[in-house]
Amino acid sequence: MINKVVAGFDEAVADIFNGAVIFMGGFGPANGTPSNLLRALAKQGAKNLTLIANTPGYGRSAPGAKAFRKTLPNYDDGGLLIQTGQVKKVICAFPGMNRPGMTAPLHEKWQTGELEVEMVPQGTLAERIRAAKAGIGAFFIPTGAGTVMEQGKEKRVIDGREHILEYPLKADFALVRAYRADRYGNLVYQGTSRNFNPVMAGAAKVTIVEVDELVELGSLSPEVIVTPGIYVDRIAVRENGKKGA
Amino acid sequence: MINKVVAGFDEAVADIFNGAVIFMGGFGPANGTPSNLLRALAKQGAKNLTLIANTPGYGRSAPGAKAFRKTLPNYDDGGLLIQTGQVKKVICAFPGMNRPGMTAPLHEKWQTGELEVEMVPQGTLAERIRAAKAGIGAFFIPTGAGTVMEQGKEKRVIDGREHILEYPLKADFALVRAYRADRYGNLVYQGTSRNFNPVMAGAAKVTIVEVDELVELGSLSPEVIVTPGIYVDRIAVRENGKKGA
Amino acid sequence: MKERLDEQAMALRVAREFKDGMIINLGFGIPTLAANFIPEDIEVIFHAENGCLGYGPMPRTVEEEDFHLVNATGTFATPRPGMCFFDHAESFSMIRGRHIDLCVLGGLQVSEKGDLANWATGVGRPGNIGGAMDLAFGAHHLIAVMTHTTKNNEPKVLKECTYPLTAPRCVNLIVTDISVIEVTPDGLLLKETAPGWTAADVQALTEPGLKISKDLKQMEL
């Protein structure tokens, strides 16, 4: 019998190793961020991680500091792992704001040289992750030609337009946040919380999903499943379901 | 006001010109083939077409000939345009069977040299069409390296594996079959009739869709729309809805 | 000192470029404000990089705020009939594949060739590229909207950008707080000036030479 549900968040992230490369779904402080998996990983303590995400996030605000955006209760993002010192490198499109009075761990650690930050245009980030999942060895795109993003990259004119060659972004683990799952790992999302999650699911060697709800096999219509279970390895279910981040 | 619905199938295909390159959705004699658009195009008469489809199809069986598969009433496929002599070239993954007693216009015209047939592996066909839609200039894949499919193509070893370089497949018109549409062109499909249709929608300069039903804007849940309206230019609605092919 | 347009007025001027049926992506800042000035007789569809087409305006009450419905600037949006959701790969296929009719981005600098710099100053911070580069390369038509000069009154419309480029030769129209300038193959064409501003006034605050449109007019606000 196929059943990808694991006992809890701690079990879900137990084998994440020092030096692992991690995809994290989500798009800023709105939902779609696997907060419980991130907390479990902070507790687990794996170090020297590479974090690949659109927006790593701001972590936990210092007392009295202003938050960049409103968040749900119990929200945590990749900034937490930067604050705990578990991340050595971030690959992202949006490192985040750095304004006086704000907590911005990425910027702090980047300035002291403790953290490497590699910037990738958002669509190129998505497409490079998709390439890893879809077995594409490399691809030419116009985005970035004639800018700093072309540095070190092969260039070629195709149909009269300059293109640069981009390679897949691969990872050991994908931390994904979805709304509902069945035991096969079929997933659906809610609204714009979908974002990078379905792209990352299946693009890493191991895909771990945090969901609000586990539902009976067959209760998700085959027409509306966004992530087919083939891309999912483990499911951890939130005790509080939809409440909180 | 945005309203992509046109008066009928004849109007939908009226501007398809001699020499046009056409994508056709569908996967064999099952549903998902835009039969009414194809009939309208046969009537319209545009010539020297290039037809790009997974399976061009068998056309209309001669009296007494056996059909390869069961079909719905009023089913027509790309084979009809081969029979009418409107197609000069087919790019496909599955030209179809050619068995004694069967009607197989592709094979007949290929043997007499009236029709050029270019074979592309099914997944490469899908990915090349997606590349046209997604603005990918070219991409390296392993599929075909070390086989006849590598002929004339650039080769490169990536991560220890041979890859070949594939280019986008572009078209002037995409003929797509969907289940329901709203006036923005948002589409949903049914079951395996989805197949190449969402890949082709938006990959051609003009995307023309045959649907069973036009529904009120807002009645398709934003979570279940498969083809966003951004990829659709024209919608023609079947009079008989779900009845027939 | 002559009065410059405020952000709302610039946003209003940008919205005049919206045409019926357009798919439009609005960047952070002033561009986002343009959504408040859609001409009444047209219907446009807004694209959000984070996977939404056809979202509605910001919620008016806290109760309407839904953490599952935010636009690409991270602010809450509301549902609208015909809206749909999709993932980031699909969203940027729309952008890279040239399916976005019009994009409006803020600018730090624009060159006379239409080069745009809007994501980093090149010093001290890594910058935030976000989806700006993809949009600048992919959109059919790009409007850069910005104040005409820096806080120190230095030109932001330049012969060459000094900040890292977002994309070369991508801007079609520049809307500033004193002018509307079209980027043409022959250089910059001044089409409109803000009320009270002359072509000479605008030229004085612009590094490259401006051609003056035969139909030069005052911005209608």
Added chain:
Amino acid sequence: MKERLDEQAMALRVAREFKDGMIINLGFGIPTLAANFIPEDIEVIFHAENGCLGYGPMPRTVEEEDFHLVNATGTFATPRPGMCFFDHAESFSMIRGRHIDLCVLGGLQVSEKGDLANWATGVGRPGNIGGAMDLAFGAHHLIAVMTHTTKNNEPKVLKECTYPLTAPRCVNLIVTDISVIEVTPDGLLLKETAPGWTAADVQALTEPGLKISKDLKQMEL
């Protein structure tokens, strides 16, 4: 003449390779029959190139036939809990991206290096590549199933394939009507023979030399 396995028996032997939780793609012909012999204590998920995971068996009545639910061989399937639909680009991302655990394809020829030829004879017809090439390149584990010899009793397991390749070095296991042969880095390893057949009998109908497994046994059917 010794008796060879029929198609049903070959399909049964193939199905013995199915393990709990596997994602499996079955090609045209004998491979498709293997779906009728899934061991009772396991759960597997079938992938169809035309955009379905988890479809059920063929319908038993005409009333159950649904033109919106066919598998990649074009035959009707039935719904099954946990099933889902997707488009062709996604379907072949699964294949090319190595997400399919096991693929079973028919074969015209297999070489001692595991090269597979199964889509064209190279003369007279364009052939039908379909999804076979993508699967042969992409599947984690590939079983080729075929009669051991042609109708003229000539070997189909060869030193080199003479027909156009589907993919080089892709076959892991060959199941025929008289044998089960593993493709190893050291060459072909005969693991099982059909009832009544000896290793020498199989070798006589096979072009390359076969190594004989220490655990050579009779196929259990």
